[in-house]
Amino acid sequence: MGVFKKEKIYPGQHNLQTIIQEFTQYLQNDGWKVQQKTEGNIAIIQAQKGGILRDIFAADRALQFSFEQTPEGLKVTVGIGKWVQNLAVTAVEAIIYLPLLAVDIPEMLWTQHVESKLMKELDRIVSST
16 A cells, blocks of 8 residues: 655645635535635645445545645645544644555545546636636
8 A cells, every 4th residue: 555645836826715715615516525724824625525435435534635835836735634523623734744644556546536637626726816
């Protein structure tokens, strides 16, 4: 098993709150259970999708999108993290800097497929803000 993780930097300064709101809305409209939190120049979104995918994607796992506005631009890290209950009361830094979880091959293939679709939407949202 390996850790599935992808990082991308969007050059320049971006409106983090707008990006988080639009991306969260997109995920919810696509049938994802979503929780998000923003603190200063960092944010996190966790997303789960139930149904048939429950057999592949464990109930305690979620796609995790971490956002950090840096001098180089908006850094986005995507991977699989542990679903955190009550994210709204958890310090974002505690989640962002925790290592992402190791995943098995079927879950990694499914996640790469989903992550690719979601990253394309995130690219669109960031470029429009």
